[in-house]
Amino acid sequence: MSANDPFRKSRSTPTIVGTGLTALDVVIDDVSPEHQRLFAGGTCGNVMTIMAWLGWDAFPVARLEDDRAGQTILRDMRRWGVNTSLASLTPRATTPVVVERIKRKPSGESVHRFVWTCPGCGAWLPGYKAVVGSCVDTVTEAVPAADVYFFDRVSRAAVNLAKWYHENGSWVVFEPSANANPKQFREALQYVHVLKYSDERMNEMSGLTGTNRPLLQVETQGADGLRYRLASQRSKRAAWKSLPQCPAPSVLDTAGAGDWCTAGLVHLLQQLGRPDSAKLTQINVEEALRFGQSLAAWTCQFAGPRGGMYKQSAELIQAEVNHILFGHEMDVTGLRSGRVRRSTEIECVSAMCTGPNVRAAREPVEQR
Numbered sequence: 528m529s530a531n532d533p534f535r536k537s538r539s540t541p542t543i544v545g546t547g548l549t550a551l552d553v554v555i556d557d558v559s560p561e562h563q564r565l566f567a568g569g570t571c572g573n574v575m576t577i578m579a580w581l582g583w584d585a586f587p588v589a590r591l592e593d594d595r596a597g598q599t600i601l602r603d604m605r606r607w608g609v610n611t612s613l614a615s616l617t618p619r620a621t622t623p624v625v626v627e628r629i630k631r632k633p634s635g636e637s638v639h640r641f642v643w644t645c646p647g648c649g650a651w652l653p654g655y656k657a658v659v660g661s662c663v664d665t666v667t668e669a670v671p672a673a674d675v676y677f678f679d680r681v682s683r684a685a686v687n688l689a690k691w692y693h694e695n696g697s698w699v700v701f702e703p704s705a706n707a708n709p710k711q712f713r714e715a716l717q718y719v720h721v722l723k724y725s726d727e728r729m730n731e732m733s734g735l736t737g738t739n740r741p742l743l744q745v746e747t748q749g750a751d752g753l754r755y756r757l758a759s760q761r762s763k764r765a766a767w768k769s770l771p772q773c774p775a776p777s778v779l780d781t782a783g784a785g786d787w788c789t790a791g792l793v794h795l796l797q798q799l800g801r802p803d804s805a806k807l808t809q810i811n812v813e814e815a816l817r818f819g820q821s822l823a824a825w826t827c828q829f830a831g832p833r834g835g836m837y838k839q840s841a842e843l844i845q846a847e848v849n850h851i852l853f854g855h856e857m858d859v860t861g862l863r864s865g866r867v868r869r870s871t872e873i874e875c876v877s878a879m880c881t882g883p884n885v886r887a888a889r890e891p892v893e894q895r
Contacts, residue, residue, distance in 0.1 A: 533791070533794070533795060533814075533818040533821075533848075533849075533852065534581070534845050534848075536581075536582040537797070537798055540582065540583065540584055541582075541583050541584070541674040541675070541797050542583065542584040542585075542586070542670065542672070542673045542674050542675075543575065543578050543583050543584070543585050543586070543673060543674060543675040543676070543677060543793070544586045544588060544613075544666065544670050544673045544675075544676050544677070544688070544692065545571045545574060545575045545585070545586070545587050545588065545676070545677035545678065545679075546571060546587070546588040546589070546657075546658055546677075546678050546680075546684065546685050546688060547569070547570055547571035547655075547677075547678050547679030547680045547685070547702075547704070548569035548570050548571050548572065548623065548655050548679060548680065548704070548705075549567070549568075549569045549571050549572035549575070549587050549589040549591065549600065549614065549623070550568050550569035550572060550596075550600070550622070550623035550624060550625045550655070551565060551566075551567070551568065551596040551597075551599055551600050551622060551623070551624045551625070552565070552566040552567070552568030552569070552625055552627060552831060552832060553565055553624060553625070553626045553627070553646070554566065554627045554629070554830055554831040554834070555626060555627065555628045555629070555646060556629045556780075556830040556831075557628070557629060557630050557631070558629055558630070558631050558637055558779065558830070559779075559830060564830070564831060564834070565599050565603075566603060566831055566832065566833055566834070567599070567600040567601075567603040567604045567609075568600075568625060568783075568831075568832055568833070569623065569625065569655075570679040570702060570704050570785075570786060571587055571589075571677065571678070571679050572587060572589075572600065572604070573783055573786035573787075573832050573833055574677055574679075574702075574786050574789055574790055574793075575587040575604070575609055575677075576603075576604055576607050576609055576833060576836075577786065577787060577790040577822075577833065578790055578793065578794070579604075579607045579608040579609040579610075580607050580608070580836060580841070581790065581794050583674075583794075584610060585608075585609050585610060586609075586610050586612070586613050586666075586669075586670055586673075587604070587609065587611065587613065587614050588613045588614070588616065588658055588662070588666055588688075589613075589614045589615070589616065589658065590615065590616050590617070590618065590619050590620040590656060590658055590659075591614050591615045591619065591620075591622050592615075592619045592620060592621050592622050593615070593619070594621065594622055596622035596623075596624050596653075597615065597622040600614075600622065601614060601615075607836070612669065613665070613666055613669060613670075616658055616662045616665060616666075617662075618659065620653075620656035621653040621656075622653060623652070623653055623654055623655050623656075624645075624652040624653055625641060625643075625652070626641065626642040626643070626644075626645075626646055626652065627639055627640075627641055627642075627780075627782055627831065627832075628640055628641075628642055629779070629780050629830055637778065637779050637780060639780055639781070639782050655680065655705075657680065657682035657683075657684060657685065658682065658684045658685070659683075659684060660683045660684045660687060662684055663684050663687045663688055663691070666688060667688070667691050671695070672695055672696075672697070673692055673695075673697045674697060674698065674797050675697055675698045675699075675700060675793055675797055676688060676689060676692035676693075676697045676698070676699050676700070677700045677701075677702070677789075677793070678700075678701055678702075678715075679701075679702045679703065679704045679705075680703070680704065680705050680707070681703070681707045681708060681711040681712050681715050682711070683711070685715065686711055686714050686715045686718075689701070689715055689718040689719065690717075690718050692718075693718035693720075696801045696802070696803065697802075698720050698721065698793070698796060698797060698801075698802050699718050699719050699720050699721070699802075700719070700720065700721040700723070700789070700793055701715060701716070701719045701721070701722050701723070701741075702722075702723045702724065702785075702789055703722075703724055704724075713739060716739035716741065717739055719739075719741045720741055720742045720743065720802045721741060721742065721743045721744075721745070721792070721793075721796070722741040722743070722744045722745070723744075723745040723746075723747070723785075723788075723789060723792070724745075724746060724747070725746070725747045725748075725749075725785065726746055726747065726748045726749070740758050741758070742757070742758050742802065742807060743755060743756075743757055743758070743796075743807065743812060744756050744758075745792070745816070746767075747785055747788065749772075749781075750772060751771075751772065752769060752770050752771040752772040752820070753769070753770050753772075753788075753816065753820070754767045754768060754769045754770070755767070755768055755770070755812065755816060756768065757807055757809065757812055768809070768813075770813065770816055770817065770820065772820060772824065773817070773820040773821045773823070773824040773851050773852065774824060774851070775824040775825070775827040775828065775851075776824075776825070776828055776847070776851070777827070777828050778827045778828070779827065779828055779829060779830055780827065780829065780830050780831065780834070781827050782831070782832050783826055783831070783832020783833060784823035784824075784826055784827055785823065786832060786833075787819065787822035787823045787825070787826045788816075788819035788820055788822065788823040789819065790819065790822065791815065791818040791819030791820075791821065791822040791823075792815045792816055792818070792819040794815075794818070795811075795814060795815035795818055796812075796815050799811060817852060818848075818852060821848050821849075821851040821852040822848055824851050825844065825847055825848050825851060
């Protein structure tokens with residue numbers, strides 16, 4: 528791990544497999560003139576895309592249908608180098624869609640909320656459907672070894688994949704983001720090395736973790752930063768340690784900040800080696816967490832969970848994140864900003880649309 532260059536890539540390209548929510552994010556921004564944009568999103572979708580941007584081989588595992596939303600997700604992910612060969616497993620299911628609305632309060636503060644109905648026709652949007660258990664062999668045959676397995680929802684397939692990759696030496700990272708079957712949740716924790724969740728779910732986690740304490744437990748606390756505890760070899764009982772948040776240059780939208788934090792944490796933890804032999808210390812864990820927090824602070828300037836990826840070049844992003852992390856002076860000479868493609872017309876985002884309403888949206892373009 529290099530504390531001076533957290534973006535440094537490993538000698539060999541690391542691999543991550545992830546399952547959970549991969550969805551079409553429809554970001555409706557009433558604060559900026561761009562108004563409505565489409566992104567590949569969902570917790571798993573965001574983490575996989577960010578990891579690909581960081582130089583990883585990323586394999587999201589999903590059941591995306593060959594519908595308008597699914598096609599948009601796959602096209603967006605491929606732009607960033609995501610391997611989508613496992614993203615449309617059978618039986619396919621209608622592609623999940625999530626609407627994020629960003630508004631500005633009279634005080635000037637921007638706030639966001641998530642909407643589960645189509646902004647065009649009002650129909651309920653399709654939700655998440657887990658990969659079925661019969662797909663596990665397909666995934667493990669395609670990617671028998673991975674550096675990291677990530678999941679954000681429990682299901683029979685997710686737990687079986689956690690077991691497989693745990694037994695094959697992968698880091699197993701779990702970020703629960705939805706109500707879970709308690710029995711499957713506890714079963715999954717047997718294989719988890721890193722458990723990360725928001726303080727809003729603290730009571731739920733304390734009731735479910737029981738004696739299954741992971742190597743690293745991270746609880747994010749919004750504006751108050753985060754706290755973590757690191758299990759020792761002698762005892763899995765450890766005291767919590769706190770880290771304040773990294774200051775954001777400005778705040779437009781906090782959605783997706785946790786996904787960036789996860790990606791930064793995973794990026795540096797993997798460089799410590801396999802979980803069964805990695806020497807986790809307070810110093811290197813905090814280096815990884817601070818990198819994640821810096822990425823999270825950076826993304827808050829932009830609308831949408833990954834909006835900044837389309838606004839700035841990789842070089843400019845790295846310069847800004849290093850400035851947040853280390854206080855380095857930024858020389859932005861010659862560094863490019865991104866651009867947004869002109870509006871294109873799309874139909875309502877719900878597959879069950881009941882009306883002909885058509886919305887204008889921007890499908891963003893990446894900068895390399």
